[in-house]
Amino acid sequence: MIFKVFYQETIDEVPVREKTKTLYIEAESERDVRRKLQDRHINIEYIQPLEGAHLAYEQQNPDFHVLEIEQ
Structure with a gap:
């Protein structure tokens, strides 16, 4: 699943x-x-799961890049 993280x-x-x-x-x-x-x-402020229409909307943003961290 893709998450949008708001942070400082x-x-x-x-x-x-x-x-x-x-x-x-x-x-x-x-x-x-x-x-x-x-x-x-x-400093993580909020973590928002993205799916469906909301994910499709976010993917239209030119700054949309999914960070992939293996752990």
Whole structure:
């Protein structure tokens, strides 16, 4: 399944909406997403599963690239 992860680049600062970034990752579950990203030291705000029409919509975005991390 593909997940959209909303995050801040640093864990030391208070989250600011304007600095929120996103990435797409393939994983089995939300827990798996967190496990795969644990060594990146980012502040994960929200993990959203993507499927169906929502996934198709996100795939139209030119910035849509699925991060593949094997663990």
